[in-house]
Amino acid sequence: MEESQRNNWLLTGLLYLDTTKPNLISRYDLVDTPLNRLTEADLRPDRSMIDKVNALMF
Helix, strand or coil, X not given: CHHHHHCCCCCCCCCCCCCCCCCHHHHCCCCCCXXXXXXXXXXXXXXXXXXXXXXXXX
């Protein structure tokens, strides 16, 4: 599907959706708001979280 979108191809056929499996939003705990609508404050992690990540890396 991604390749067809990149190449502006029209897909035909059937797609099977397994509604018993979690969707991407719930699987990855994503927010309901589209990312391009989030503010800088929404996207910036708390300073304590940055410190924890840095401590794990260095």
